[in-house]
Amino acid sequence: MKKLFAIVLSAALLLGTAVAVFAACGNDSSEYLTVATNAYFPPFEYYEGNAFTGVDIEIADKMAQNMGKKLYVKDMEFDSIIQSVKSGESDIGMAGITVNDERKIQVDFTDEYYESAQVIIVKSDDTTFDACTTADEIETILKAQDNNYKIGTQNGTTGYMYSYGDAGFGYDGFTNLTTNGYTTGALAVQDLANGRINAVIIDKQPALMIAESISGVKVIEDVELTSEAYAFCVAKGNTELLEKANAFLKELKDNGDLDKIINSFFDGTADYTYTNPAR
Ligand code: ARG
Numbered sequence: 001m002k003k004l005f006a007i008v009l010s011a012a013l014l015l016g017t018a019v020a021v022f023a024a025c026g027n028d029s030s031e032y033l034t035v036a037t038n039a040y041f042p043p044f045e046y047y048e049g050n051a052f053t054g055v056d057i058e059i060a061d062k063m064a065q066n067m068g069k070k071l072y073v074k075d076m077e078f079d080s081i082i083q084s085v086k087s088g089e090s091d092i093g094m095a096g097i098t099v100n101d102e103r104k105i106q107v108d109f110t111d112e113y114y115e116s117a118q119v120i121i122v123k124s125d126d127t128t129f130d131a132c133t134t135a136d137e138i139e140t141i142l143k144a145q146d147n148n149y150k151i152g153t154q155n156g157t158t159g160y161m162y163s164y165g166d167a168g169f170g171y172d173g174f175t176n177l178t179t180n181g182y183t184t185g186a187l188a189v190q191d192l193a194n195g196r197i198n199a200v201i202i203d204k205q206p207a208l209m210i211a212e213s214i215s216g217v218k219v220i221e222d223v224e225l226t227s228e229a230y231a232f233c234v235a236k237g238n239t240e241l242l243e244k245a246n247a248f249l250k251e252l253k254d255n256g257d258l259d260k261i262i263n264s265f266f267d268g269t270a271d272y273t274y275t276n277p278a279r
Helices: 002-024 056-064 078-086 133-145 158-164 185-193 204-213 239-254 256-268
Strands: 033-036 045-048 051-053 070-075 107-110 115-118 118-123 151-152 178-182 199-203 217-220 228-231 233-235
Touching: 033 056, 033 078, 051 056, 056 070, 056 239, 056 256, 078 107, 078 233, 115 185, 118 158, 118 185, 118 204, 151 158, 151 185, 158 178, 178 185, 185 199, 185 204, 185 217, 199 204, 199 239, 204 217, 233 239, 239 256
Parallel strands: 033 070, 151 178, 151 199
Antiparallel strands: 045 051, 107 233, 115 228, 118 199, 118 217
């Protein structure tokens, strides 16, 4: 009797461990693919009314279907995404996330799907950078400013690292001036339009889309300050999801759908939105 009890007990313990291990692996038994994003980054992820839309959201939706799951989008601060993926609260981060070595210490990245760069946005009547054709020329001007010169960036982004400086990201930063962090890029651009800051540094395509919706600002779009590439991220060691995501990405690249999705959101012809299922 005692022996039977011990067997039952150890079986229960084993099961408990199995469940815990399963959960730690991103809960693949779930009917959902939960995606961590920050939906204030057009054209990659943003709201249309109460629905989600954007390049990453459409890819996420197709990826979930490909895996036989339903997409569940978790909108959060950009600088919470990696933690959410690390902790298993979300399966995958899809948010125009730039791949870099510092982030690779924390999460695993899929193959890259888009090349991007930081650019600077200033007020429409600001001619400071008009004659610049290289990043060096812009950086020389920025290095000559004092701390009254304020650059707005989104918290936790490569734009912030580039402006403030971050050894891990390989950026010296502009320690002579002031870098302000905002919860979204649009809030920074709004402050620029209102004259509270001097410039905004953000990813190029979002810069163009945000600047279109806020009057009185212009993007110095021909000068790329950095060269970056986006990928999706999963918890370290979640090779099952990483491999599935990579296989799916390859399919999207090979059949031309990736280009189609990206182009449709860039030229405004996209007709796609997503609303989370009730759960
Ligand atoms: N590419 C930049 C980075 O990885 C900015 C991404 C911001 N994405 C967003 N959904 N707000 O840091």
